[in-house]
Amino acid sequence: xxxxxxxxxxxxxxxxxxxxxxxxxxxxxxxxxxxxxxxxxxxxxxxxxxxxxxxxxxxxxxxxxxxxxxxxxxxxxxxxxxxxxxxxxxxxxxxxxxxxxxxxxxxxxxxxxxxxxxxxxxxxxxxxxxxxxxxxxxxxxxxxxxxxxxxxxxxxxxxxxxxxxxxxxxxxxxxxxxxxxxxxxxxxxxxxxxxxxxxxxxxxxxxxxxxxxxxxxxxxxxxxxxxxxxxxxxxxxxxxxxxxxxxxxxxxxxxxxxxxxxxxxxxxxxxxxxxxxxxxxxxxxxxxxxxxxxxxxxxxxxxxxxxxxxxxxxxxxxxxxxxxxxxxxxxxxxxxxxxxxxxxxxxxxxxxxxxxxxxxxxxxxxxxxxxxxxxxxxxxxxxxxxxxxxxxxxxxxxxxxxxxxxxxxxxxxxxxxxxxxx
Amino acid sequence: xxxxxxxxxxxxxxxxxxxxxxxxxxxxxxxxxxxxxxxxxxxxxxxxxxxxxxxxxxxxxxxxxxxxxxxxxxxxxxxxxxxxxxxxxxxxxxxxxxxxxxxxxxxxxxxxxxxxxxxxxxxxxxxxxxxxxxxxxxxxxxxxxxxxxxxxxxxxxxxxxxxxxxxx
Numbered sequence: 001x002x003x004x005x006x007x008x009x010x011x012x013x014x015x016x017x018x019x020x021x022x023x024x025x026x027x028x029x030x031x032x033x034x035x036x037x038x039x040x041x042x043x044x045x046x047x048x049x050x051x052x053x054x055x056x057x058x059x060x061x062x063x064x065x066x067x068x069x070x071x072x073x074x075x076x077x078x079x080x081x082x083x084x085x086x087x088x089x090x091x092x093x094x095x096x097x098x099x100x101x102x103x104x105x106x107x108x109x110x111x112x113x114x115x116x117x118x119x120x121x122x123x124x125x126x127x128x129x130x131x132x133x134x135x136x137x138x139x140x141x142x143x144x145x146x147x148x149x150x151x152x153x154x155x156x157x158x159x160x161x162x163x164x165x166x167x168x169x170x171x172x173x174x175x176x177x178x179x180x181x182x183x184x185x186x187x188x189x190x191x192x193x194x195x196x197x198x199x200x201x202x203x204x205x206x207x208x209x210x211x212x213x214x215x216x217x218x219x220x221x222x223x224x225x226x227x228x229x230x231x232x233x234x235x236x237x238x239x240x241x242x243x244x245x246x247x248x249x250x251x252x253x254x255x256x257x258x259x260x261x262x263x264x265x266x267x268x269x270x271x272x273x274x275x276x277x278x279x280x281x282x283x284x285x286x287x288x289x290x291x292x293x294x295x296x297x298x299x300x301x302x303x304x305x306x307x308x309x310x311x312x313x314x315x316x317x318x319x320x321x322x323x324x325x326x327x328x329x330x331x332x333x334x335x336x337x338x339x340x341x342x343x344x345x346x347x348x349x350x351x352x353x354x355x356x357x358x359x360x361x362x363x364x365x366x367x368x369x370x371x372x373x374x375x376x377x378x379x380x381x382x383x384x385x386x387x388x389x390x391x392x393x394x395x396x397x398x399x400x401x402x403x404x405x406x407x408x409x410x411x412x413x414x415x416x417x418x419x420x421x422x
Numbered sequence: 423x424x425x426x427x428x429x430x431x432x433x434x435x436x437x438x439x440x441x442x443x444x445x446x447x448x449x450x451x452x453x454x455x456x457x458x459x460x461x462x463x464x465x466x467x468x469x470x471x472x473x474x475x476x477x478x479x480x481x482x483x484x485x486x487x488x489x490x491x492x493x494x495x496x497x498x499x500x501x502x503x504x505x506x507x508x509x510x511x512x513x514x515x516x517x518x519x520x521x522x523x524x525x526x527x528x529x530x531x532x533x534x535x536x537x538x539x540x541x542x543x544x545x546x547x548x549x550x551x552x553x554x555x556x557x558x559x560x561x562x563x564x565x566x567x568x569x570x571x572x573x574x575x576x577x578x579x580x581x582x583x584x585x586x587x588x589x590x
Contacts, residue, residue: 074476119474119476120475122475123475123479123480123482123483124482126486127479127482127483127485127486128486130483130486130487131486131490133431133432133494135431136461140461270476270478273476274476
């Protein structure tokens with residue numbers, strides 16, 4: 001009993017500290033300390049810890065490969081060229097440019113993950129629309145939202161998808177069977193809703209003659225583009241045959257490094273700094289932490305409580321898991337929340353269809369959920385700025401009501417469509 | 423008269439033209455554009471897989487903002503010179519920060535007699551919530567400027583049905 005209380009306490013305090021980040025402590029340090037405490041107090045054995053950490057090699061490899069691929073694609077100017085082509089093809093219409101940026105965001109998120117859209121495409125688009133002297137805010141909302149909304153189009157669109165698929169052993173066909181329709185509907189809804197909200201701002205025109213062609217090494221760009229197409233194909237094939245996608249990501253990053261070397265464009269220092277090394281510590285710490293509560297039977301109890309709440313209704317179980325994961329993802333971080341939910345759902349006995357439905361509901365909640373945080377974190381800075389520009393001082397609470405209206409609609413539709421596929 | 427004209431991201435030439443057509447002789451004209459860096463900070467605060475937007479990209483955003491600001495001021499400067507008014511000195515200032523605070527501070531520092539400013543930027547944009555009269559920048563300037571403030575409304579293209587110009 002003491003062990004259970006202690007383990008639960010370590011788990012809760014660690015998650016709370018990740019959420020609060022006192023003294024601006026890194027999440028990685030907090031997660032690692034939590035994992036170590038599980039080890040120190042004997043909740044997990046050293047053997048168990050080692051096998052847990054080594055057992056997740058696919059996700060570490062995928063993270064590393066993904067970050068390297070994004071960094072090399074960025075250095076080759078892929079993002080700049082895509083944004084430039086979008087602006088050129090839009091022909092001076094800010095509405096067409098808006099839709100084109102959404103399209104670029106969807107493609108980048110689908111094949112290079114949500115992280116690439118949020119961290120690389122967003123500043124590229126910011127610089128582009130600023131130079132065109134168009135209002136930046138609608139475009140920033142487009143990039144930040146589509147990064148999450150489009151992240152369940154393919155297994156590789158979000159590392160969380162890989163975590164879920166690894167555990168439940170689903171292939172590309174199963175993934176698409178359950179999530180293709182919800183993803184397409186949510187993406188369409190996101191684009192439609194935002195275009196409607198910002199339609200008045202998107203009437204501005206820009207002068208296409210002021211567009212500056214990005215300065216890129218064309219040989220490097222061409223080879224990296226070809227490399228990315230090969231990687232995209234590799235992802236699809238690996239997901240289809242349930243092969244570890246980390247192998248494709250790592251082989252792909254080696255291929256792109258080869259392209260860079262061939263074009264004499266190797267920037268080791270820059271690429272090293274583009275990799276978030278602390279992410280590996282964070283994820284490792286979280287794996288140990290979740291393994292600890294799993295050993296104590298807490299995640300199974302949580303899973304059983306979820307099943308009890310859902311009763312025999314598949315719709316209720318999917319809605320509970322998706323909603324709970326989305327809320328948790330905003331309170332802590334979507335990676336730990338997804339890990340907890342995966343452990344909980346995997347640890348309980350339920351009909352295969354229900355279990356698969358709940359597994360994909362985790363993806364739905366963890367991928368779409370952070371849009372709520374995007375709204376929350378940007379609320380005070382961006383949305384409130386828009387509203388103040390309109391001469392309206394609005395309280396954060398009132399604003400949040402506005403922001404919260406968008407994500408639940410997408411989540412509800414996603415849940416209903418997922419349920420219909422069960 | 424010493425006039426300070428606050429120029430937004432777009433329509434800078436129009437603001438300058440409107441202001442100069444309404445006031446008398448101008449000895450000194452300050453054309454001020456302030457890059458509002460709050461949206462940029464919002465974007466830079468984004469976090470991905472425990473990492474942020476790279477410093478190179480942040481620098482690029484800053485350069486784009488400054489390039490756009492210089493074009494804005496250049497258009498405003500051309501508009502001022504094309505009015506035919508004899509203005510002894512025209513000074514352009516590109517600042518970065520909170521526009522309302524910089525405009526008020528510059529009005530004080532340059533000892534201007536009048537500040538001219540658009541009632542709001544993007545009057546036809548963003549969701550219509552709340553009163554569409556005066557934006558927060560113009561309101562702050564009206565409340566804190568050390569001199570009279572000339573609020574300039576924007577006339578935009580005709581109404582879709584009636585064809586009449588819309589004034590904001």
